[in-house]
Amino acid sequence: MTGTVAVVRSAVPGDDRQFLPALDGLRAVAALLVVGYHAALTTWPLDVGWAGVAIFFVLSGYLITRLSLADEAGRGFSFRGFWIRRVARIVPLYLLAVAAFMVLPFVGEGGGWSTVARTLPYYLTFNGEFVEDGPMSVAWSLGIEEKFYLLWPIVAFALFAGRRGRLPATGTAAVLCLVTAVLLPVPGLSGYAGLLVGAALAFLERRCGWVADGLPGALARPVAGWLSTLAVAGVLVAANVPADDSVVYLLLCPLVAVLLLHLVHGRSAVTRFLGTAPMRWLGRRSYGIYLLHTLALTVCAKALPAGLPARDLWVGAGCLALTLVVSDVAHRLVERPFIRLGREWSRSAEADRAPGVGARVELGRVPGSRASRRHQG
16 A cells, blocks of 8 residues: 655654654554465464555555645645656556556466456556456555545645634544444445544644644653554454454544554654664555565465465465565665656646646645655655
8 A cells, every 4th residue: 555654854843744764664564464464364363454454544644634734834735746746656566566467367367358358447547446356456445545645635625725624524524434334335435434534633633733742641652652552453353353344443543543643743662663674664665565465475376386385374475575575676666766756747847837827726736835745655
């Protein structure tokens, strides 16, 4: 899954452009939950893969809104720049992954051209959540994220440009989505709920002045890191008790939001662990890890002989190793170059826009200042 970590060299407490390594680490945890579950289906007793995706959703909604608010508070939020950077961040590696997954129907997955014809139009238009029994099972979440990135800036920075109604509207929408997802089987609704919970958290953080002044009270203390982490872990274990994960999802998203507040504003052993170099390394490659791990799993499952002792363990270990190697190559050769290009295209597009042209709402800039975008990709 994609996301944005605010990484600007600043050590000012509460600054919304500060270096936030623990959030890279949290993204790594989310990716490992998904990969670990898929790579060990027959040997891992807990169904927690979906929870990793939920963490991704809340984190993405929070970060993209937080950085957009920082942008708005400076020289202004640019719709055009936002969308250019999102496309450059997400689409290149996604299209390469789609091309790779389209090989599977011809190498034993079945279906051949009929599977490609049935699924490819959905994948190319980021509608993977509507595909049943397709080769690229992870595409569903990317479809939800892309629709959010397309519409969210319009809602948050055009329809609610006055700012006062943003928090109540977003909070209400998040609650309604969470509750409705429990009551009704609406495809993708739980994903939008997680994104909205994260966005509402960013609005709450700014409304309460925590960005400028830091988070007061217990949530910034070390014990809060342990308690919020244990609460999230407890919910993950509890997810294996009821038959319907949606009830647990209702609890998980708000708890992840509480954990996020601590990771951003607090200091504890949890923030230190998530901010270690290995966790940051994994977190920065989490998009490729998430996108490519089922492809690596298929390759390993086909490459290892059926009679191999402890075959499932070897398949899982091979999947993890291959995923890390391929995602690192993808990060270096695809993600980082296109992120840089996205920033350049964004700056160029904004510089080419004639001053005074009435494009501030449609595709231009909402008045305010541009905060640094170094790592909005």
